[in-house]
Structure formats: C-alpha cells, structure tokens
Amino acid sequence: MVTLDLPEKPGRPRSERAHRAVLEAVDDLLVDEGYAAMTMKGIALRAGVGRQTIYRWWSTKAEILLEACVEDAREELHAPPCADPSDDLYAYLAVLTHFLTVSPAGLAYRALVGEAQHDPAVRDLLQRADVLTPSALAVLDRVRTVAPDMPENDLAVAQLTGPLLSRALISPGPLSGELLRVHAEGLLRAWAER
Amino acid sequence: MVTLDLPEKPGRPRSERAHRAVLEAVDDLLVDEGYAAMTMKGIALRAGVGRQTIYRWWSTKAEILLEACVEDAREELHAPPCADPSDDLYAYLAVLTHFLTVSPAGLAYRALVGEAQHDPAVRDLLQRADVLTPSALAVLDRVRTVAPDMPENDLAVAQLTGPLLSRALISPGPLSGELLRVHAEGLLRAWAER
Amino acid sequence: MVTLDLPEKPGRPRSERAHRAVLEAVDDLLVDEGYAAMTMKGIALRAGVGRQTIYRWWSTKAEILLEACVEDAREELHAPPCADPSDDLYAYLAVLTHFLTVSPAGLAYRALVGEAQHDPAVRDLLQRADVLTPSALAVLDRVRTVAPDMPENDLAVAQLTGPLLSRALISPGPLSGELLRVHAEGLLRAWAER
Amino acid sequence: MVTLDLPEKPGRPRSERAHRAVLEAVDDLLVDEGYAAMTMKGIALRAGVGRQTIYRWWSTKAEILLEACVEDAREELHAPPCADPSDDLYAYLAVLTHFLTVSPAGLAYRALVGEAQHDPAVRDLLQRADVLTPSALAVLDRVRTVAPDMPENDLAVAQLTGPLLSRALISPGPLSGELLRVHAEGLLRAWAER
DNA sequence: ATTTAACCGAGACGGTACGTCTTGTCTTATA
DNA sequence: TATAAGACAAGACGTACCGTCTCGGTTAAAT
Numbered sequence: 001m002v003t004l005d006l007p008e009k010p011g012r013p014r015s016e017r018a019h020r021a022v023l024e025a026v027d028d029l030l031v032d033e034g035y036a037a038m039t040m041k042g043i044a045l046r047a048g049v050g051r052q053t054i055y056r057w058w059s060t061k062a063e064i065l066l067e068a069c070v071e072d073a074r075e076e077l078h079a080p081p082c083a084d085p086s087d088d089l090y091a092y093l094a095v096l097t098h099f100l101t102v103s104p105a106g107l108a109y110r111a112l113v114g115e116a117q118h119d120p121a122v123r124d125l126l127q128r129a130d131v132l133t134p135s136a137l138a139v140l141d142r143v144r145t146v147a148p149d150m151p152e153n154d155l156a157v158a159q160l161t162g163p164l165l166s167r168a169l170i171s172p173g174p175l176s177g178e179l180l181r182v183h184a185e186g187l188l189r190a191w192a193e194r
Numbered sequence: 195m196v197t198l199d200l201p202e203k204p205g206r207p208r209s210e211r212a213h214r215a216v217l218e219a220v221d222d223l224l225v226d227e228g229y230a231a232m233t234m235k236g237i238a239l240r241a242g243v244g245r246q247t248i249y250r251w252w253s254t255k256a257e258i259l260l261e262a263c264v265e266d267a268r269e270e271l272h273a274p275p276c277a278d279p280s281d282d283l284y285a286y287l288a289v290l291t292h293f294l295t296v297s298p299a300g301l302a303y304r305a306l307v308g309e310a311q312h313d314p315a316v317r318d319l320l321q322r323a324d325v326l327t328p329s330a331l332a333v334l335d336r337v338r339t340v341a342p343d344m345p346e347n348d349l350a351v352a353q354l355t356g357p358l359l360s361r362a363l364i365s366p367g368p369l370s371g372e373l374l375r376v377h378a379e380g381l382l383r384a385w386a387e388r
Numbered sequence: 389m390v391t392l393d394l395p396e397k398p399g400r401p402r403s404e405r406a407h408r409a410v411l412e413a414v415d416d417l418l419v420d421e422g423y424a425a426m427t428m429k430g431i432a433l434r435a436g437v438g439r440q441t442i443y444r445w446w447s448t449k450a451e452i453l454l455e456a457c458v459e460d461a462r463e464e465l466h467a468p469p470c471a472d473p474s475d476d477l478y479a480y481l482a483v484l485t486h487f488l489t490v491s492p493a494g495l496a497y498r499a500l501v502g503e504a505q506h507d508p509a510v511r512d513l514l515q516r517a518d519v520l521t522p523s524a525l526a527v528l529d530r531v532r533t534v535a536p537d538m539p540e541n542d543l544a545v546a547q548l549t550g551p552l553l554s555r556a557l558i559s560p561g562p563l564s565g566e567l568l569r570v571h572a573e574g575l576l577r578a579w580a581e582r
Numbered sequence: 583m584v585t586l587d588l589p590e591k592p593g594r595p596r597s598e599r600a601h602r603a604v605l606e607a608v609d610d611l612l613v614d615e616g617y618a619a620m621t622m623k624g625i626a627l628r629a630g631v632g633r634q635t636i637y638r639w640w641s642t643k644a645e646i647l648l649e650a651c652v653e654d655a656r657e658e659l660h661a662p663p664c665a666d667p668s669d670d671l672y673a674y675l676a677v678l679t680h681f682l683t684v685s686p687a688g689l690a691y692r693a694l695v696g697e698a699q700h701d702p703a704v705r706d707l708l709q710r711a712d713v714l715t716p717s718a719l720a721v722l723d724r725v726r727t728v729a730p731d732m733p734e735n736d737l738a739v740a741q742l743t744g745p746l747l748s749r750a751l752i753s754p755g756p757l758s759g760e761l762l763r764v765h766a767e768g769l770l771r772a773w774a775e776r
Numbered sequence: 777a778t779t780t781a782a783c784c785g786a787g788a789c790g791g792t793a794c795g796t797c798t799t800g801t802c803t804t805a806t807a
Numbered sequence: 808t809a810t811a812a813g814a815c816a817a818g819a820c821g822t823a824c825c826g827t828c829t830c831g832g833t834t835a836a837a838t
Contacts, residue, residue: 015810035312039798050811055800113363114311117304118229126364151380155357155373159380162357163349169307169363170320179349186345186353189388190380205787206829212789233819244790249821399782400834406784423700427824438785443826498699501751505696506617514752539768543745543761547768550745551737557695557751558708567737574733574741574772582771593813594803600815621793632816637795779838789828795820802815807808 014057021047022054026068027104035111062115062122065108066129072105077135085143089160089184092139096132096161097175100168110169136161147191159187208251215241216248220262221298229305256309256316259302260323266299271329279337283354283378286333290326290355291369294362304363330355341385353381402445409435410442414456415492423499450503450510453496454517460493465523473531477548477572480527484520484549485563488556498557524549535579547575596639603629604636608650609686617693644697644704647690648711654687659717667725671742671766674721678714678743679757682750692751718743729773741769 025047029038040061044051058064076099079091099106109131116123136157140150150156163183167175175183219241223232234255238245252258270293273285293300303325310317330351334344344350357377361369369377413435417426428449432439446452464487467479487494497519504511524545528538538544551571555563563571607629611620622643626633640646658681661673681688691713698705718739722732732738745765749757757765 013809018810034314040800041798044811048811050809051799051813052801053810056809110311114308117308117363120228123364123366127366130364151373151376155369155377158357158361158369159353159377162360163352164356165360166356166363167352169311169360170317170324172317172321175349175352179345182345183349183353186384189386190384192383194383202831203787204785204831206789207787209789209829234821235819238790242790244788244792246791246822246824247789250788397782398780398836400784400836401782403784422702428826429824432785436785439787440827441784444783502696502699505692505751508616511752511754515754518752539761539764543757543764546745546749546757547741547765550748551740552744553748554744554751555740557699557748558705558712560705560709563737563740567733570733571737571741577774577776578768578772580771590805591813592805592811594815595813597803597815622795623793626816630816632814633818634796635815638814777838780836782834782836784831784833786830787828788830789826791825791827792823793825794823797818797820799817799819800815802813804812804814805810806812807810 015053018047018049018053019057021049022057022064023068025049026064027108030107030111031104035114060121062112062119062125065112065115066125069105069108069112070129070131072103073099073109073131074135076103076105077132079135079139081142085146086181086184086188088139088143089187090181092135093160093164093180093184094177096135096164097168097180100164101174106168113165113169132161132165133157143188147188148193150191156191159190209247212241212243212247213251215243216251216258217262219243220258221302224301224305225298229308254315256306256313256319259306259309260319263299263302263306264323264325266297267293267303267325268329270297270299271326273329273333275336279340280375280378280382282333282336283381284375286329287354287358287374287378288371290329290358291362291374294358295368300362307359307363326355326359327351337382337385341382342387344385350385353384403441406435406437406441407445409437410445410452411456413437414452415496418495418499419492423502448509450500450507450513453500453503454513457493457496457500458517458519460491461487461497461519462523464491464493465520467523467527469530473534474569474572474576476527476530477575478569480523481548481552481568481572482565484523484552485556485568488552489562494556501553501557520549520553521545531576535576536581538579544579547578597635600629600631600635601639603631604640604646605650607631608646609690612689612693613686617696642703644694644701644707647694647697648707651687651690651694652711652713654685655681655691655713656717658685658687659714661717661721663724667728668763668766668770670721670724671769672763674717675742675746675762675766676759678717678746679750679762682746683756688750695747695751714743714747715739725770725773729770730775732773738773741772 022043025043026038029042029046033042038061040051040054043049043064044054047054054064058067077092077095079088079095082088082091100110112122112126116126137153140153140156140160144150151159164175164180216237219237220232223236223240227236232255234245234248237243237258238248241248248258252261271286271289273282273289276282276285294304306316306320310320331347334347334350334354338344345353358369358374410431413431414426417430417434421430426449428439428442431437431452432442435442442452446455465480465483467476467483470476470479488498500510500514504514525541528541528544528548532538539547552563552568604625607625608620611624611628615624620643622633622636625631625646626636629636636646640649659674659677661670661677664670664673682692694704694708698708719735722735722738722742726732733741746757746762
C-alpha cells in the first residue's frame with residue numbers, strides 16, 4: 001500500500017488556533033471596547049498571540065475585519081424564500097436590519113465601511129468583496145417575475161438595501177418592522193408594470 | 195440717552211483669520227492628501243496656525259470636519275423647486291449626487307460618516323447636526339401633495355437619499371443621471387395613491 | 389529760580405503696585421509650589437498682573453528672582469560685629485546658614501544658582517550681582533588683623549562660604565551650630581601666622 | 583547534573599547600542615548645545631533612538647544625566663596617593679577642579695546640581711548617589727593620621743570640596759593651581775593638633 | 777478741558793517640549 | 808520555521824508654557 005503524504009512544507013505549521021483566536025478577539029474587542037480602542041497590540045493581547053503573527057497573515061486591520069465578518073454575513077443574510085413576493089422582500093429586509101444593527105458581524109461591516117471613507121485601499125477591498133450585494137441579488141431574482149419594471153441590478157440593490165444601510169450608519173435605532181413592510185411594498189409598487 | 199454697549203469680554207479677540215484658515219486647510223488636506231493623512235499637526239501647519247489654537251475652538255477633528263462641511267452643504271444641497279414633481283425629485287437627487295461624489299464638502303461629510311462608525315461621540319454629533327435631512331425634507335414637502343401614500347419622514351428620507359448615500363460610501367462611481375430619473379419616478383409610483 | 393523738574397516721560401507711570409505684587413508672587417510661589425511650578429503664567433495670575441507687564445520690566449525669570457532676593461539678602465546677611473574673631477566668623481556662618489536653608493530669599497538664591505547651571509546668561513547675571521560676596525568680605529576684613537595668613541579674597545571667600553553653600557545645594561539639612569563653630573575656628577587656624 | 587539557567591524573561595533583550603547611544607548623545611548635546619537646548623526629543627534624535635526607548639529605561643532627564651556622569655566621575659576623580667599629605671590633598675584638589683570645570687562628566691554633574699535646586703526628586707537622587715563624597719573620603723582617610731583634629735566627615739568633606747564646588751557653580755574660571763596648594767595647606771593647618 | 781501716550785488687565789496668537797500611545801519591524805528563546 | 812514576548816524607531820496625540828500681539832480701559836502730563 002502506498003502512503004500518500006501531502007508534500008508538507010518543513011518547519012512548524014501554521015497555528016489554526018492563533019488564526020481563530022485573532023478573529024474572535026477582533027469580534028470581542030469590537031463589541032466590548034469599540035473600534036477606536038481596537039488596536040493591533042490589543043488584538044494580539046486579547047488573542048494571546050504575537051503581534052508579528054497577525055502581520056504574517058493579514059496586511060491590514062481591514063483584512064482582519066473583512067475575514068471576521070464575511071463568513072458570518074453570508075450565513076446571517078440568508079433569508080428563506082417566501083411564496084409571496086412582499087413577504088420575501090420583507091423577510092430579507094428583516095435579516096438585513098438585524099445584521100446591520102445587532103450582529104457583531106454587522107458591526108464589523110460598518111466599521112469596515114467607515115474605514116473605507118478614510119482609506120482608498122479599504123474602499124477597494126470592500127468593493128471586491130462586497131458583503132451585501134450577493135444576498136440582495138438573490139432576493140431580487142426571486143421577485144423579478146412580479147416586478148417587471150425593476151431597474152438594473154445596480155440601482156435595484158441600492159433601492160432595496162440603501163435606505164437600511166444609510167440608516168444603520170447614521171441614525172441610532174433601526175427602522176421598525178412595520179416600516180420595513182412599507183418599504184417592501186413600496187418597492188414592489190415602484191417596480192410594477194406601468 | 196442710554197448707550198447699550200455690549201459687555202465684551204477683555205483680552206485679544208478671536209482671530210477670524212485663524213478660524214477660516216483652519217476650515218480651509220481641512221478641506222484642502224482632505225482633497226490633496228486624503229483623510230488618513232490629515233493630522234492635527236498637518237492642519238495646523240497648512241493653516242499657519244498654532245496647534246493649541248485648533249484645540250481652543252474645536253474639541254475633535256470631527257467638529258472641524260462638521261463645521262467645514264455644514265455651511266457648504268446647506269448651500270450646495272439647495273435645488274430650485276420645479277413645477278413637475280418628478281423633475282423636482284430628480285433635481286434634488288442630482289445635486290445630492292454631486293455633493294456626495296464631487297464636492298469637497300461632501301468628501302468631508304463622508305469622512306465624518308466614516309468616523310461615526312468608529313467613535314460613538316462622532317455618531318452623536320452627526321445625529322444632532324444632520325446635514326442631509328433638512329434639504330431632503332424640503333423636497334419631500336413639495337411633492338407630498340402628489341404622493342399621498344408617502345410614509346413617515348424617517349422612512350421617506352431614507353428611501354430618497356439612502357440609495358445615493360450608501361452608493362457613494364461603497365461603490366466607486368455615482369449613479370448615472372438616467373438612473374437618478376428612474377429612482378425619482380419609482381419613488382413617486384411607490385408613494386402614489388393605491 | 390530754576391525748577392529742576394525731572395524730565396518725566398509722558399503717559400501713565402509705572403504701577404508700583406504691580407511691581408511689588410510680582411516680587412511677592414514669586415516668593416510665594418517658590419515657597420508654596422516650588423520652582424518647577426513657578427511659571428511666568430502662574431506668576432502673572434498670582435500677582436493679578438498682565439503677562440506683558442512682567443516682560444516690560446524684567447527680561448527673564450532670573451531677573452525677577454534676583455530682584456526678589458537681593459534686598460532681603462543684604463539685610464539678612466548682616467551679622468553684628470563681635471569682639472572675638474571666632475564669634476564674629478561664627479555669627480556670620482550662622483546667619484549665612486539661616487539664609488541658605490530657611491529664608492525665602494535664600495530659596496530664590498539657590499534657584500538662581502540652579503538656573504545658572506542651565507543658562508549662561510543667568511550665570512553672567514549672578515556673577516555681576518553676587519549676593520554672598522559683599523557680606524563675606526565685610527566679615528573677612530574685620531578678622532583680617534588676627535588672620536595674617538588669610539589668602540586673597542577669592543579663595544578666602546570660597547573657604548568661608550563654599551562649604552556652607554555647597555552643603556545647602558546638595559545635602560538635605562544644614563550643618564549644626566557646633567560644626568559651624570568648628571569651621572570658624574579651623575579657618576582662624578588655617579589663616580594664623582605660620 | 584543540574585543546569586543553572588538564568589530565568590531570562592522572554593522577548594527581545596535590551597539594546598546595549600541604544601543604551602550607550604543615549605548616554606553619549608546626552609554628553610554631546612550638553613557640550614555642544616548646553617543644557618537648556620537638551621530636550622528629550624533632541625536626545626532621541628541625536629542618539630538615533632525612539633523617544634519611548636528613553637522613557638523605558640530612564641524616568642527623567644536627571645537619571646540620564648546621573649548615569650552619564652557617575653562612571654566617568656569615579657574614574658576622573660581618582661588621584662594617585664602621594665607620600666606627602668599636602669601633595670596628596672593638592673593632587674585631589676587638582677583632579678577635582680579639572681572634573682568640575684573641564685570634564686564633560688563634570689558639566690553633567692553641575693547641570694544635575696542645578697536641576698536639584700528646581701526639583702526635590704532630583705535633589706533626592708543626587709543625595710542617594712553622591713558623586714564627589716566617596717573620592718573625597720578616600721583622600722581624607724589617607725591624610726587623617728597627620729590631621730588629628732580633622733572634624734567629622736560631613737564637615738571635612740565640605741571644607742575640602744565646598745570651596746571648589748561653589749566656585750565652579752558660580753564663578754567663571756577655576757581657582758589657580760597656586761591657590762589650590764594654599765587651600766590644601768590651610769586645611770592641614772586647620773586640622774593639625776592644637 | 778482735550779489730547780496724547782504709555783501704562784494696565786486679559787487673553788488669543790504661533791511655536792515647541794512634554795510624556796503617552798500606536799504602528800510595523802526586529803530579535804530573542806521555545807516548540 | 809512558526810510562535811509569544813517584547814524591545815525597537817518613528818511619529819501623532821493632547822497639554823502646558825513660552826514670548827508676542829491685540830484688545831478695551833486707565834492715568835497723568837502736555838496742550
């Protein structure tokens with residue numbers, strides 16, 4: 001019998017423990033202390049990890065944030081399809097609001113959007129790995145049949161998610177569920193056959 | 195006859211020159227170097243002003259930014275009323291897009307929104323002195339007569355401005371004029387009598 | 389008859405109140421807060437005087453200190469002559485020790501000597517207006533008849549005052565009265581006919 | 583067999599290069615620019631060292647000065663014993679004068695004495711680590727046999743070194759060699775059997 | 777009685793040093 | 808060779824004081 005060893009590199013292998021610890025430390029710090037207090041030193045300390053280890057695997061704080069939120073985001077932004085288009089949109093708006101205003105992953109996402117305003121590199125990073133768009137497109141595709149006048153994706157996504165996102169970025173509380181329902185129905189009327 | 199002298203306090207009066215210089219330096223630095231490179235030291239140097247002079251009149255960088263954009267914003271976001279509601283909305287969306295994507299004042303505003311994600315104090319500041327809402331409400335009031343189903347201000351403002359703002363914060367280019375027109379008409383349909 | 393009016397300058401004359409207030413503020417601050425906390429700003433505040441008023445009459449903090457101690461020093465360092473040379477020297481050493489270790493004027497003098505180590509201009513000032521030498525020379529002149537081998541003034545003054553001054557500058561407490569007596573008698577033996 | 587490993591703490595060890603560089607920079611700056619111009623920033627720059635590195639190992643400028651002079655002082659203040667007591671005292675007075683008026687280490691010492699007049703903490707520091715006393719005591723011990731009436735160390739050291747120190751702190755030039763000889767012989771007469 | 781000029785207090789001005797903080801790199805010993 | 812610990816150079820931070828300037832107001836001699 002032949003043993004099929006993977007051609008492992010020499011030396012000590014990457015510590016998955018350290019990897020996870022960093023991502024969790026970022027989430028924790030973000031929730032406990034806020035973004036401003038979240039320094040590289042602090043992350044390393046909280047994670048029980050050497051500072052150099054962080055720089056070895058991520059170039060910038062933004063990359064850590066992105067990795068810290070992107071997986072959770074995919075999961076949290078999945079709304080189960082509903083038969084009724086209004087319900088479908090509403091369900092999505094509800095999970096989106098939850099993500100943006102409650103979830104630690106959403107907190108990381110907002111921090112990332114914030115950093116993007118200060119640093120073009122982060123802006124690029126955020127555009128290449130957009131967190132919201134795929135889930136929004138999935139919903140739009142489902143309701144497209146009953147929304148024949150839906151504009152091109154660019155605008156439709158902005159109309160769907162923009163009000164919630166800008167609200168989450170600027171105002172203190174989330175839009176109420178009732179208003180989310182109003183928004184969903186407004187979109188359907190706007191996109192209905194003329 | 196009684197002379198009504200103002201009870202001016204003693205001491206050298208505040209230098210309006212220094213005040214203006216700081217606000218202009220902030221705008222210039224933001225455009226030339228970007229937010230990340232905009233340090234207090236740099237502002238003081240660019241303005242030809244002592245560092246303490248800045249701290250005397252503003253507590254934080256955010257306060258300078260706010261003052262640097264709030265006046266320009268009021269002016270730039272004023273769209274002349276149009277007879278046709280669609281034109282009215284469209285005209286506003288056009289100046290808003292210009293503000294958010296081209297104007298230095300809009301650049302300052304976006305930097306401020308960014309900082310608000312990192313610092314709760316800035317978030318409060320931004321909520322108390324919101325830059326976009328007043329101009330948006332002015333337009334909404336004008337079209338309200340032909341939009342009987344317009345929801346409460348909170349949501350209506352978000353529907354009107356949110357797609358443009360979130361777009362400006364995340365994506366590289368502005369929405370085209372054509373899409374702005376589509377957005378305006380969509381809003382009117384959404385808000386039309388059922 | 390010719391009137392010999394002083395050619396007084398026009399304008400408001402110098403305020404003697406402010407002059408006194410500054411000198412007293414310096415003494416008070418030195419005693420209450422210590423030299424390090426004695427800033428120009430603090431002196432002006434304590435004296436209830438404008439900052440510019442201080443700079444109008446004194447160029448440096450050292451000049452204020454000098455004026456604050458030089459008069460008191462002349463008075464405090466006057467020891468009444470004694471018939472016995474040993475008593476004469478001892479009496480002077482006693483008032484000198486008191487001046488150097490207890491008197492506010494001596495505190496100012498030590499502060500000045502300290503500043504002289506950091507600033508050549510203060511060193512010059514101190515050399516031109518030496519505070520200790522005149523009083524020391526007065527005593528030396530009185531005992532010279534019974535001290536035929538007293539060296540030239542330069543060294544004799546240093547031998548008389550140096551041990552006390554250096555002690556006051558470096559060590560915590562003053563030399564005891566007993567030791568002052570021993571020092572006085574040692575000097576007389578050193579200066580006695582060989 | 584038991585290995586006696588030192589329980590070294592982990593992490594990068596202190597850089598001896600930086601340590602030396604700071605001490606040398608202090609000496610250089612003191613000689614080149616004077617104490618007043620010797621800032622922490624300047625020391626760091628001259629030494630090619632981060633500012634924090636200085637604060638990591640020394641609390642105050644005074645501690646740096648002390649370390650910068652204390653080793654040199656020990657070396658420079660060592661006068662080889664002479665058979666003749668007068669020669670012995672004279673040799674010490676000569677090296678002491680050289681230290682106080684010419685040597686960079688002496689310059690640092692004088693700056694330290696100056697700072698001690700402004701800051702009680704420096705005064706304490708200087709008392710605990712007195713620079714002159716040990717060398718003076720060494721000489722006094724050697725001549726004690728021919729100076730039976732030498733007073734207690736406190737006063738004897740002050741009589742020996744005080745005139746030179748106070749002279750160095752206040753007057754421009756050093757005492758001449760001739761006067762040093764006179765001083766030495768005066769001390770021996772003062773301390774001779776009555 | 778006005779005018780004039782130097783004085784006075786208060787306090788803002790442009791600078792600069794302070795001591796602390798964070799960043800990204802480096803240098804150890806250990807695993 | 809990856810790791811945790813931690814020292815390193817660099818430089819921004821907000822505070823304090825420096826000496827100058829700019830006010831409105833006061834005081835007294837010269838008009």
